[in-house]
Amino acid sequence: MDIDDLRIVDAVARSGSMSRAAAALNMVQSNVTARIRLLEDELGVQLFTRHSRGVQASDAGLRLLSYSQQIGALFREAVEAVKEDGVPKGTLRIGTTVNSVRPKLPMLAVTYAKGYPRVELSIINGTTTSLIDQVLENRIDGAFVSGPVLHHELDVQPIGFERLVLISPVSMKSLDELSQVENLRAIVFAKDCSYRQMLEAVLDGMGLRYQTLEFDSLDALVTCITAGVGVTILPDALVDGPWKDHVAVHTLPPDRAQVEIVFVRRLDRHPSSTLNAFLKMVR
Structure with missing residues (x-):
């Protein structure tokens, strides 16, 4: 063979x-x-x-x-x-979840492309679990995901922390009003999304009954919130958008209000100048 x-x-x-x-x-x-x-x-x-x-x-x-x-x-x-000669070139595939790094990636990609025109950069969106699997399977070079991540085959580099907030329709003035909402709906991403798990933990901890509505895009999720359909959890950095005046933002309990962002890559992969240049720009 x-x-x-x-x-x-x-x-x-x-x-x-x-x-x-x-x-x-x-x-x-x-x-x-x-x-x-x-x-x-x-x-x-x-x-x-x-x-x-x-x-x-x-x-x-x-x-x-x-x-x-x-x-x-x-x-x-x-x-x-x-072929490595210290000059970034070839392909670079970077994954990201819906986190506070994601809004910055388009501009970073433009700057990176101008600085390193011989690199073909691809940005892949996904959940923490799916992106970690893709890194382990060598389908992408690395990914920005929610921590903590503990895996003996991965190099995990801390990027920073992001504050999480609960997003609701503007009619809801405080978290205490959740218990008064009839047919409460949790607006979420896929099952292995860390924000979904956090939202479910918050609602379950309050002893609330709710239905789940699942979407695959941030725009669809936010549209439901602004339409008064339900609630979700997102990084506060993502709230500063065109829809910020059409939702209510609620502070979460301290043990639910913060999550670490880390960059993961395989430990056994050669640290190429292409990836190193990208990470240097991110930092």
Whole structure:
């Protein structure tokens, strides 16, 4: 088994078809099929389950894929490390949650692009959990997420703290009024969002019953609040927007009012000048 075998396995798994994988790899289908069969014979396991619509990775195939992705990322990193000359270049993929860093990233990206025109910068949005998974899987180079983060494979660099506030319709004057709201709704992001977990902890701690409305964008979430639909928790830095006069902002209890922002990356990744230049600009 070599890296070309892993590249073929990855292409077949992604496409779900030997023929589509062959086209993507610019190979003859019979060669792809033969390489997969030879690899299965060598390993003594079935990597793919064949069916009428194509193929699907078996449990053994999925286990191999996880290593294939890590090896592929390590191979690309080795090439980049060899070419490293101190001048930022290549690709840089940075993840961020909805936090106080996020509003600054567009301007930072513009400044970075002007300073380092040989770098192709991508900003990926997500939740803390999903972004950490992407860092661990080498799909992104690093991410700004909510702390604390404890993981033996990650380098965790503190960026700062942000103050959290509860956002409600302007008609609600204090947190005490939450208990009087009929059909209270918690307006939240995905289940692994740290702000959602904080909001649920606050409402549960007050013994309140509520329904959950889930959205995938900040604009949709805020629209619901301004329309009087429910409440949410956000960093106070994000409240200073065009809708700040259309919501009420409430101070949270001290143990719920602050969260740390950290930057995470894999410990075993070579610290490239491309990433170091970006982090220096952020700081």
